[in-house]
Amino acid sequence: MTSTPGTPSSRIPLSVAGPVLCPYEGLEMLNLPQFNRGTGFTAEERETFKLHGFLPSSLQTLESQATRAYQQFRSLPTPLDKNSFLMSLKTQNEVLYFRLLQDHLKEMFSIVYTPTESEAIEQYSRLFRRPEGCFLDINFPERIEESLLAWGTNENVDYIVVSDGEEILGIGDQGVGAIGISSAKGVLMTLCAGVHPSRIIPVALDVGTDNSALLNDDLYLGNRHSRVRGARYDDFVAKFVEVVKRQYPRAILHFEDFGLSNARRLLDTYRPQLACFNDDVQGTGAVTLGALLAAMKVLRMRMRDIRFVIFGAGTAGTGIADQIRDFLKTEDVEAEQIFEHIWLVDKPGLLMKSMGDKLTPAQRQYAAYDERWEGCDTTSLLEVIKRVKPHALIGCSTKPGSFTDEVLSEMAKHVDRPIVFPLSNPTRLHEATPEQILRATNGKALVATGSPFDPINGREIAENNNCFVYPGIGLGAILSRADRITDEIIAAAALQLSSLAPAVTADDPDGPLLPDVQDIREISAKVATAVVLKALEVGVARVEQMDKVRVPREYGKCLAWVKTQMWKAEYRPLKRVMF
Ligand SMILES: NC(=O)c1ccc[n+]([C@@H]2O[C@H](COP(=O)([O-])OP(=O)(O)OC[C@H]3O[C@@H](n4cnc5c(N)ncnc54)[C@H](O)[C@@H]3O)[C@@H](O)[C@H]2O)c1
Ligand SMILES: O=C(O)C[C@H](O)C(=O)O
Numbered sequence: 001m002t003s004t005p006g007t008p009s010s011r012i013p014l015s016v017a018g019p020v021l022c023p024y025e026g027l028e029m030l031n032l033p034q035f036n037r038g039t040g041f042t043a044e045e046r047e048t049f050k051l052h053g054f055l056p057s058s059l060q061t062l063e064s065q066a067t068r069a070y071q072q073f074r075s076l077p078t079p080l081d082k083n084s085f086l087m088s089l090k091t092q093n094e095v096l097y098f099r100l101l102q103d104h105l106k107e108m109f110s111i112v113y114t115p116t117e118s119e120a121i122e123q124y125s126r127l128f129r130r131p132e133g134c135f136l137d138i139n140f141p142e143r144i145e146e147s148l149l150a151w152g153t154n155e156n157v158d159y160i161v162v163s164d165g166e167e168i169l170g171i172g173d174q175g176v177g178a179i180g181i182s183s184a185k186g187v188l189m190t191l192c193a194g195v196h197p198s199r200i201i202p203v204a205l206d207v208g209t210d211n212s213a214l215l216n217d218d219l220y221l222g223n224r225h226s227r228v229r230g231a232r233y234d235d236f237v238a239k240f241v242e243v244v245k246r247q248y249p250r251a252i253l254h255f256e257d258f259g260l261s262n263a264r265r266l267l268d269t270y271r272p273q274l275a276c277f278n279d280d281v282q283g284t285g286a287v288t289l290g291a292l293l294a295a296m297k298v299l300r301m302r303m304r305d306i307r308f309v310i311f312g313a314g315t316a317g318t319g320i321a322d323q324i325r326d327f328l329k330t331e332d333v334e335a336e337q338i339f340e341h342i343w344l345v346d347k348p349g350l351l352m353k354s355m356g357d358k359l360t361p362a363q364r365q366y367a368a369y370d371e372r373w374e375g376c377d378t379t380s381l382l383e384v385i386k387r388v389k390p391h392a393l394i395g396c397s398t399k400p401g402s403f404t405d406e407v408l409s410e411m412a413k414h415v416d417r418p419i420v421f422p423l424s425n426p427t428r429l430h431e432a433t434p435e436q437i438l439r440a441t442n443g444k445a446l447v448a449t450g451s452p453f454d455p456i457n458g459r460e461i462a463e464n465n466n467c468f469v470y471p472g473i474g475l476g477a478i479l480s481r482a483d484r485i486t487d488e489i490i491a492a493a494a495l496q497l498s499s500l501a502p503a504v505t506a507d508d509p510d511g512p513l514l515p516d517v518q519d520i521r522e523i524s525a526k527v528a529t530a531v532v533l534k535a536l537e538v539g540v541a542r543v544e545q546m547d548k549v550r551v552p553r554e555y556g557k558c559l560a561w562v563k564t565q566m567w568k569a570e571y572r573p574l575k576r577v578m579f
């Protein structure tokens with residue numbers, strides 16, 4: 001398992017413990033972020049690797065290097081400058097980069113991830129310094145295999161994050177800037193779940209872009225043609241997945257920020273074929289179910305007694321609906337009754353049966369019966385709220401301000417503690433701010449948001465972001481060597497998360513419905529443990545045959561084992577080897 005990791009350029013084995021093997025010396029070594037330690041090289045290492053002339057004489061520890069880097073970080077004026085600084089550090093010294101992030105997790109999380117990463121992606125072609133992942137060009141499908149293999153082989157790759165950049169967060173088509181989201185999601189796999197950074201391949205599928213600003217930008221770095229769609233696109237993705245299946249049979253494939261017409265379709269096509277998941281569909285569904293289950297504990301209610309309105313019924317919105325639907329099955333609500341529990345609202349208003357083919361297959365099952373809605377202006381969210389009297393309102397619409405004061409106070413008229421989750425990222429796209437929600441509901445609402453917000457009047461605001469589950473799902477799937485990622489696995493992740501919310505653990509009705517980002521490593525380890533145990537239970541785990549490891553079935557022991565498999569940002573002994 002993670003005992004023989006490798007590096008992209010060299011395929012030299014690294015590991016989570018023991019010495020790091022390095023065949024390089026001098027300037028070449030200093031230029032490789034997975035080996036470079038800069039002023040942190042010891043006297044002996046400087047000797048062995050012929051580094052003396054390249055470094056000032058003082059010998060620094062990782063701690064002092066992190067202190068110096070933190071001062072540099074603090075001196076920068078804007079979040080985007082800080083993001084660029086960290087990106088450049090990542091391409092200089094990987095251990096120092098992750099050590100710095102770990103030491104200042106809460107402060108830096110929003111800089112390397114949502115929301116600042118979205119600014120960096122918008123500016124991708126202007127900020128480019130060094131490649132941070134694998135670029136696959138739709139005009140050269142024959143290069144897919146060679147390009148991926150240059151990053152590592154089955155022996156040294158655990159995780160592949162792929163995006164085609166069509167629907168990045170809520171900022172739409174970013175073309176080749178897709179590499180930014182694949183890379184940021186990969187960074188969190190290491191930071192939150194301890195997957196070795198060199199064992200992850202971030203991938204951008206460059207299939208063109210329909211973003212005219214990018215097409216007209218002389219500095220744009222991607223393919224300068226419109227987005228390829230239809231059979232040629234499908235064949236390209238199929239070829240990519242075929243290479244992943246054949247060359248990396250042990251790796252997990254993570255789909256991120258594909259467009260509405262592809263995300264669900266690709267997931268449905270490939271889920272039965274390999275261990276893959278779509279973070280926007282299933283990750284978002286699972287984190288939201290986790291927060292809702294925590295809310296049920298606060299309200300002392302069951303999910304079957306709750307009415308849900310989901311505003312924005314795209315990739316994330318229907319993913320959330322599906323997780324709720326599947327959970328309701330465990331409370332004896334049949335699929336045919338689902339329209340009495342979940343209402344989907346999108347651009348045309350409430351989704352109705354009469355919309356027929358205009359609905360996506362994922363939306364259709366939730367469509368409302370027209371005859372029950374006669375006399376209601378279903379194009380208005382407010383009117384739908386008046387009629388449904390929902391307990392929970394969830395936003396994945398990318399439409400800022402759509403949860404108006406009127407909508408929010410209407411909710412508060414009918415239920416004592418409305419559940420309101422504006423989830424559209426980045427921050428400026430939220431359907432309402434937590435402050436507005438609490439004001440309009442006299443502080444009664446149970447709030448969770450897609451991006452981080454500061455506390456309001458001392459009350460912590462839960463961040464309902466898929467980062468609370470996907471790193472744990474990914475790590476659990478890697479460690480169990482899962483052959484498929486089943487619905488049971490995703491549900492197990494949500495259930496585990498719900499038990500870790502401060503509102504539940506501290507039995508505090510105003511406590512957050514999700515844990516704090518500060519604790520994300522512990523949370524991810526626990527989610528991974530739930531995933532490993534579920535994968536073993538449902539028979540998709542291959543770890544015991546493949547790696548000849550006996551995995552403890554007892555939760556505490558399994559958690560301890562999971563933690564031993566997590567990579568840490570530390571300078572391990574370096575050992576010189578020949579090519
Ligand atoms: N918090 C999280 O973890 C998380 C996870 C995934 C997505 N998101 C956010 O959710 C948003 C949507 O992402 P997605 O991947 O589902 O995108 P998507 O394009 O698949 O879906 C967006 C949906 O919103 C609808 N919509 C657009 N404008 C609307 C309006 N004015 N009124 C009603 N509906 C409208 C669209 O028709 C579409 O169905 C993004 O902002 C994304 O950042 C958050
Ligand atoms: O990237 C995030 O912050 C969450 C999510 O995957 C999104 O697309 O918004």
Ligand SMILES: [Mn+2]
Pocket residue numbers: 169256257279280
């Ligand atoms: Mn996403």
